[in-house]
Amino acid sequence: MILDGGMGHLLRRNGVDISGPIGTMERFRGVARANRDWPDIVLHSHLQFLRAGADVITTNTYACVPAALATDGGGSSDDVVELIQAGGALAARARDIAVSEGLSHARPLVAGCLPPLHETYRPDRVGDYDELSSTYRMIVDAVAPSSDVLLCETMHSTAEAFAAAEAADAAGLPVWVSFTVSEVDVGNLRSGESIAEGVAAIADVRNVEAVMLNCSSPEAITSALPLLVQAAPDLTIGVYANGFSDEFRASATDNDPVPTHREYDEMLTPDAFARKADNWRQQGASIIGGCCGIFPEHIASVVSTTTNR
Numbered sequence: 001m002i003l004d005g006g007m008g009h010l011l012r013r014n015g016v017d018i019s020g021p022i023g024t025m026e027r028f029r030g031v032a033r034a035n036r037d038w039p040d041i042v043l044h045s046h047l048q049f050l051r052a053g054a055d056v057i058t059t060n061t062y063a064c065v066p067a068a069l070a071t072d073g074g075g076s077s078d079d080v081v082e083l084i085q086a087g088g089a090l091a092a093r094a095r096d097i098a099v100s101e102g103l104s105h106a107r108p109l110v111a112g113c114l115p116p117l118h119e120t121y122r123p124d125r126v127g128d129y130d131e132l133s134s135t136y137r138m139i140v141d142a143v144a145p146s147s148d149v150l151l152c153e154t155m156h157s158t159a160e161a162f163a164a165a166e167a168a169d170a171a172g173l174p175v176w177v178s179f180t181v182s183e184v185d186v187g188n189l190r191s192g193e194s195i196a197e198g199v200a201a202i203a204d205v206r207n208v209e210a211v212m213l214n215c216s217s218p219e220a221i222t223s224a225l226p227l228l229v230q231a232a233p234d235l236t237i238g239v240y241a242n243g244f245s246d247e248f249r250a251s252a253t254d255n256d257p258v259p260t261h262r263e264y265d266e267m268l269t270p271d272a273f274a275r276k277a278d279n280w281r282q283q284g285a286s287i288i289g290g291c292c293g294i295f296p297e298h299i300a301s302v303v304s305t306t307t308n309r
Helices: 007-013 025-037 039-052 066-072 077-100 129-146 158-169 195-201 218-231 246-253 270-283 296-306
Strands: 056-058 109-114 149-155 175-179 208-214 236-241 287-290
Touching: 007 025, 007 039, 025 039, 025 066, 025 077, 039 056, 039 077, 039 296, 056 077, 056 149, 066 077, 077 109, 077 129, 109 129, 109 158, 129 149, 129 158, 149 158, 149 208, 158 175, 158 195, 175 236, 195 218, 208 218, 218 236, 218 270, 236 270, 270 287, 270 296, 287 296
Parallel strands: 056 109, 109 149, 149 175, 175 208, 208 236, 236 287
Antiparallel strands: none
């Protein structure tokens, strides 16, 4: 099963005004408000991934969290819900267009996103259970009606993953949980906890069907994947790496201002990414896609390399 790639970066490439350091609330605000201000571009971007062969598209709602929208005076529950519902509706519309035009070999799935509630790569910013639980319940109520599965993605810690999965479970849809892993502390979550601890934290959540790794370098994911396979023998395994350059990844993790060097790894061509994806498939991953900096051309190459299509 093939996932899409990085929606925020594709939106920017397609003309949406998105600025600010990677992973910050300032940057997320532009991505979130695209659901209202640039719906045609959001729809077109989803369709680009579907036309590349993606089986699953994720709602453009990773950035639709109170902390991001509060940066320009928004962030109320009504504001957040409106943008999540708009993002869900656009993904569902793209799915239906793909079906009507025969763009996919099978009916694509919409994955409703449950993201971190604060900055990416900041496990220290994960809130307490009350904040996590109440906000995730609001997100689930808004995105579930448009979704086929619920995707708790870029989870930094066991506490964050459990709260998101617990809230998603209440919707009665399949739940996928994806962890981001450290670039330095190989094989551990960004929080320093082990992958096995992450899997154990969601083990009793009834509707969890898949556990995954995302928003980390291909190298970090390749190192962590065997540990995930070992820790979750009864769950479907998935991976979707990002495409940042090593230099950029280091500065983004350190929360630098916008760097002057290139964001994307020029060596991570579509063919090179597809070779990595095929290696992940051989290691046991059956859901494969891309995260930040992975574009439709990368996904098309993954489709041609790892499937019989």
